[in-house]
């Protein structure tokens with residue numbers, strides 16, 4: 339399973355995972371001691387557990403996670419790949435890339451006084467992460483209520499936080515039966531694998547439920563579509579051993595085998611799979627859902643980028659610059675209108691785009707069309723009279739709608755011309771993993787959606803606007 343670790347900045351995600359990996363035997367005592375000594379030296383002793391995950395020097399010096407760190411662990415019944423996402427607002431795009439590879443989520447919240455509230459208020463990362471994760475198809479979430487040692491293991495505080503989160507989780511689309519809460523102290527390693535020991539006395543007085551590991555062990559394994567054509571969106575590109583080019587990411591459909599020829603989209607290049615690495619082991623094949631690294635030959639590295647999609651030459655993903663999508667608008671202040679510009683996120687790719695047309699509004703619960711074909715005059719009237727009633731041509735918070743989206747051009751070299759480059763996009767009906775998009779504006783996620791269909795357009799040169 340791919341477990342997406344999320345939460346507000348400093349909630350204790352890296353500490354929790356570092357400690358859990360240690361308790362489960364993935365980090366040995368020697369490494370732990372080395373991390374402890376090195377973090378003490380930098381005056382960051384409290385981050386020693388996080389060092390198991392925060393790998394780069396900058397991350398360690400700043401004490402924050404910036405990129406997606408991958409780790410794996412075994413609980414008694416599950417093999418879990420952890421995607422540790424950055425909690426800091428500036429790194430939400432990295433987080434989206436991680437969330438789009440996940441099957442389930444572990445949300446860490448800080449129970450200390452005022453901290454949960456800061457993360458949960460509007461603009462806090464707890465809300466945004468939950469919405470994003472659900473929009474990207476994750477339906478199971480475990481909420482670890484952390485740092486309970488700081489509030490004397492208060493049962494009232496634990497329940498207060500559960501009560502605040504429950505309605506929000508339901509509103510965001512998580513089914514209550516797939517939402518679990520667990521009290522923990524990551525730093526002291528309490529209730530991660532066990533709640534034994536005198537330090538956990540305060541917790542045991544009122545809590546007899548499962549540990550975090552028990553809950554991880556009971557996550558429902560996702561179904562994998564292995565009968566569809568291979569879809570491999572590239573989330574990282576690096577030089578591998580020898581002269582090979584390595585790409586990593588999650589297989590979003592089908593099976594990949596060593597020796598297979600794959601088309602790299604966008605483009606006409608064909609690469610050959612030299613080897614496949616899964617969980618640090620070389621394997622002859624891997625299937626949908628696995629996070630793998632592929633070594634490629636016969637390919638010029640300039641043709642493979644983060645966001646490229648690898649697929650069989652006989653069944654390529656369609657390329658598009660214009661397409662329709664069904665979206666749900668998040669809690670926004672400035673409405674979306676025809677012409678609104680934004681950043682479109684699709685797996686690890688983000689491109690400038692805009693809403694070309696608002697086609698219809700939909701009932702959020704049933705998906706039924708409420709209104710279609712808005713007239714342009716309606717839009718003008720709304721603007722002139724500043725009509726406060728949410729109108730079809732203006733998408734306000736909470737609305738669901740079908741819209742047409744067009745990619746915008748990017749400048750090429752020093753010329754004033756912009757090029758609209760088509761990107762590989764597959765409909766949600768064809769492949770659920772490949773058909774999801776997120777829309778962000780000014781550093782804030784304003785909507786999430788699924789792809790309905792693509793309008794194929796030739797690769798065109800457009801004058802800059």
Ligand SMILES: Nc1nc2c(ncn2[C@@H]2O[C@H](COP(=O)(O)OP(=O)(O)OP(=O)(O)O)[C@@H](O)[C@H]2O)c(=O)[nH]1
Nearest residue numbers: 348349350351352353384402403425485523524525
């Ligand atoms: N008292 C106490 N402190 C904790 C606990 N868990 C984490 N901390 C402290 O909280 C601080 C932040 O922990 P991190 O693990 O770096 O937090 P994070 O959520 O990974 O932060 P980002 O990577 O910046 O998003 C560190 O000083 C930890 O020692 C806990 O259970 N109890």
